[in-house]
Amino acid sequence: IRKIGVFTSGGDSPGMNAAIRSVVRTCAYLKVECIGIYRGYQGMIEGDFKPMGARSVNNIINKGGTILKSARCQEFRTKEGRQKAYDNLIAAGIDAFVVIGGDGSFTGAMIFNQEFDFPVIGIPGTIDNDIFGTTFTLGFDTALNTVVEAIDKIRDTASSHNRLFFVEVMGRDVGHIALNAGVGAGAEEILIPEENLGRERLLESLKRSKESGKSSSIVIVAEGDKTGKNIFELKDYVEDNFPDYDVRVSVLGHMQRGGSPSCYDRVLASRMGVKAVESLLEGKTNLMVGIQDNEIILTPINKAIKGHTKIDKELIRVSDIMSI
Numbered sequence: 583i584r585k586i587g588v589f590t591s592g593g594d595s596p597g598m599n600a601a602i603r604s605v606v607r608t609c610a611y612l613k614v615e616c617i618g619i620y621r622g623y624q625g626m627i628e629g630d631f632k633p634m635g636a637r638s639v640n641n642i643i644n645k646g647g648t649i650l651k652s653a654r655c656q657e658f659r660t661k662e663g664r665q666k667a668y669d670n671l672i673a674a675g676i677d678a679f680v681v682i683g684g685d686g687s688f689t690g691a692m693i694f695n696q697e698f699d700f701p702v703i704g705i706p707g708t709i710d711n712d713i714f715g716t717t718f719t720l721g722f723d724t725a726l727n728t729v730v731e732a733i734d735k736i737r738d739t740a741s742s743h744n745r746l747f748f749v750e751v752m753g754r755d756v757g758h759i760a761l762n763a764g765v766g767a768g769a770e771e772i773l774i775p776e777e778n779l780g781r782e783r784l785l786e787s788l789k790r791s792k793e794s795g796k797s798s799s800i801v802i803v804a805e806g807d808k809t810g811k812n813i814f815e816l817k818d819y820v821e822d823n824f825p826d827y828d829v830r831v832s833v834l835g836h837m838q839r840g841g842s843p844s845c846y847d848r849v850l851a852s853r854m855g856v857k858a859v860e861s862l863l864e865g866k867t868n869l870m871v872g873i874q875d876n877e878i879i880l881t882p883i884n885k886a887i888k889g890h891t892k893i894d895k896e897l898i899r900v901s902d903i904m905s906i
């Protein structure tokens with residue numbers, strides 16, 4: 583392998599730039615060429631490539647987003663689209679790639695590998711932490727810190743006005759952000775898609791905490807939670823049944839994806855990038871780099887995509903105890 587392509591794909595996450603930097607610098611260190619591919623699979627199909635030397639990634643370790651841009655690309659889902667991408671890679675002399683993204687991006691890479699026997703390695707970049715084979719995905723830790731900071735601010739205003747706040751955080755299918763940030767921010771209740779205990783129980787719990795002397799409360803709701811039809815319907819339900827509280831809703835939205843990566847994410851990205859390039863040079867392919875027990879490990883991409891991540895039951899228990 584003489585030339586490695588690197589790109590970011592799907593939803594962006596903090597730490598992607600640190601991973602790009604790591605891949606580029608590891609290539610320079612090991613004396614293989616590195617080519618940046620812009621806008622993920624879209625740029626691969628359009629041949630949007632740029633050689634990247636060690637100095638091309640100066641001053642990006644601290645930046646959120648991705649300097650290579652990201653995109654969703656329908657054309658790559660077709661055989662013709664992938665053929666165009668392959669022809670462009672070959673024409674540019676690229677003989678392996680590192681994809682930084684989520685499970686959709688990995689599915690594309692796996693299909694591409696099967697069709698063209700092209701070496702691929704994945705780095706999990708998503709704030710959702712919903713990828714099997716790694717305890718942490720890039721951006722998760724930063725997103726948690728962002729959410730906790732936001733909730734701390736909401737808490738100030740909630741306690742000044744004796745309000746109950748419903749705060750919606752990202753997580754359409756998984757509640758990792760909600761649960762971890764909820765415990766970290768001291769939320770009263772945490773509602774996640776993995777666990778639907780019903781709205782009556784929520785009401786009971788809020789009543790109990792009011793009776794025990796709490797004058798304000800924060801309830802974290804993951805996007806995909808099904809306790810109510812949506813967070814606004816849930817607010818109406820609680821207001822109708824519990825007039826003591828002035829209830830407000832705050833939807834944190836895309837701010838959770840942005841910002842300067844935490845130290846943890848920068849270190850993780852640096853370690854993962856080194857492992858990705860070294861693995862390709864060792865002839866490995868179709869694998870995802872992950873971290874488990876603080877060791878960088880490899881998992882077959884198909885397992886990473888298909889395996890389900892489990893919510894931490896012990897953390898749910900801790901959260902229940904804390905909201906006494």
Ligand code: ATP
Pocket residue numbers: 591592593594623653654655656657658659660683684685686687688689690691693707708709
């Ligand atoms: P996130 O979930 O964090 O947003 P992701 O990588 O899962 O990230 P997707 O939009 O699902 O994001 O996938 C990114 C891109 O990967 C798609 O736009 C498409 O180009 C490619 N891709 C996804 N699934 C497939 C597939 N089945 N076949 C070919 N390409 C795919």
